[in-house]
Amino acid sequence: MSSPAKVLIVDDETGVRLLLELVFREEGYQVAAAANGLEALQKVRSFQPDIVIMDIKMPIMDGLETLPRIKALSPLTKVIIITAYLEATTMKQVWERGASGFLYKPFDLRDIKMAVRRLVEERDQAYGT
Incomplete structure (x- = not known):
């Protein structure tokens, strides 16, 4: 049996994070x-998440700037973007920078749980567990 997946939540809204x-x-x-991209990068180094769920609009370092840095630090980490503000040009940037998925806020908890479950299943299949 595989080990429980590690999930990192990155959002400047405390309520969403909690x-x-x-x-x-x-x-x-x-x-x-983590509350912003800079904290997220520190957590990626120390926590080594399998999956990151990250907002785009955050102070200090936004999700678009953070996403490629996460992928550079941890290429196998999957990133799901959550945002209320996703325009066509931003969506293109999200995919180009390595996102594995995105959801609009407000999101349905069933959808986000399903997205994470799918990525965990892909991880487990890749490792043959």
Whole structure:
């Protein structure tokens, strides 16, 4: 049996971070959180997440700037972008920078759980577990 996936939640909205931390802990994942891109990069180094769920609009370092840096530090880490502001040009940048998926805010918890579950299944199949 594979080890529980590690999920990093990156959002400057405390309520969103706390909600997603609670949801994914209840789902059996190891969870860490960060309030901006700079904190996220530190967590990627120390926590080594399998999956990052990240907002685009954040102070200090936004999601578009953080995404390629996460992929450079940890190429196998999958990143799901969550945002209320996704224009066609931004969507193109999200995919070009290595995102594995995106969801609009407000999101349905079933959708985000399903997206994470799918990425965990892909990870497990890649490692033959």
